[in-house]
Amino acid sequence: MMHLLARHVLVAVTVAGAAASAASEPNPRASKPSYPSKPIRMLVGFSPGGATDVVARIIGKKLSETWNQQIVIDNRPGAGGLVAFEIAAKANPDGYTLLATSPSFAIQPSIAGKLPFDPVRDFAPITQASSAPYLLVLNPGVAAKSVKELIDLANANPGKLNYASGGIGSAQHLTAELFRIMAGINIVHVPYKGAVNIPDLIAGRVQMLFSGLPQALPHVQGGRLRAVAVTTPSRSSVVPDVPTVAEAGVPGFEVTVWYGILATGRTPGQIINKLNVEIVKVLQSADVRQQLTSLGLEPVGNAPGQFGTKIRAEISQWAQVVKRAGIRPE
Structure with missing residues (x-):
């Protein structure tokens, strides 16, 4: 009788121990925290x-x-x-x-x-x-109020007009290079580190920039920069009076x-x-x-x-x- 009781107690302890062990082990099927669970x-x-x-x-x-x-x-x-x-x-x-x-x-x-x-x-x-388009903006001191006048000015002063960009290999850089090639002009690249080129453009240290609209628009509206063209195939509803580069003097130019x-x-x-x-x-x-x-x-x-x-x-x-x-x- 004692042996039988001992065997029952041993079985009970073993089952309880196994249950506790199973509960303590990670369940691979347990649901993970829903994404996102942190910043x-x-x-x-x-x-x-x-x-x-x-x-x-x-x-x-x-x-x-x-x-x-x-x-x-x-x-x-x-x-x-x-x-x-x-x-x-x-x-x-x-x-x-x-x-x-x-x-x-x-x-x-x-x-x-x-x-x-x-x-x-x-x-x-x-x-x-x-x-969106890029907006071709000039320092107001530049003697050009259109793409055609800018091209004429660059041809009359080869290598003297500088354009800013967000760095070598940035989209601004390549857009300006495409413009330089298609317009057949000689302009000089001045690379910056990101969006810090706007203050220098306003100050006249560089003369032109293909800028993102959000970056340049407040300065255009405030008269600190002059917008002469957008790079998309059609005009922008935000600046409807600004022509496209293609219609303003460089046919076929397009960057979106x-x-x-x-x-x-x-x-x-x-x-x-x-x-x-x-x-x-x-x-x-x-x-x-x-x-x-x-x-x-x-x-x-x-x-x-x-x-x-x-x-x-x-x-x-x-x-x-x-x-x-x-x-x-x-």
């Missing part, structure tokens, strides 16, 4: 105040409100955006590091001697946020600027899809649309695959411009 960093490869930065902050603020999670804008200017691109490429692919970027992302493969990442393999496109959001490559598909759905909702919201359109930016919000196709096409297109401009990889 998200959104890298920007240019200085605060530039168009890419402005778009990132508009989206980030609304996304923060939607998810009740902070979206931290992390400006890492330098090398035409390359500094931020590399950080994003090498980040943990968990959806907590994003990259807000522009055509500079598609230009760098042709500019950099050897990229420390693959622009297709190491990134996961989420969505194109918006599109885009701003978009990417994640690190190998980020799980379900996270990419969730980011896409939520960011597209943000872009469709009335307040965000109003903010973007007031700056001359047209909200887009396409699928990850569509955005990826656009990036690959632009990598090829800008490679041709780099070749024509004679820019050598650094």
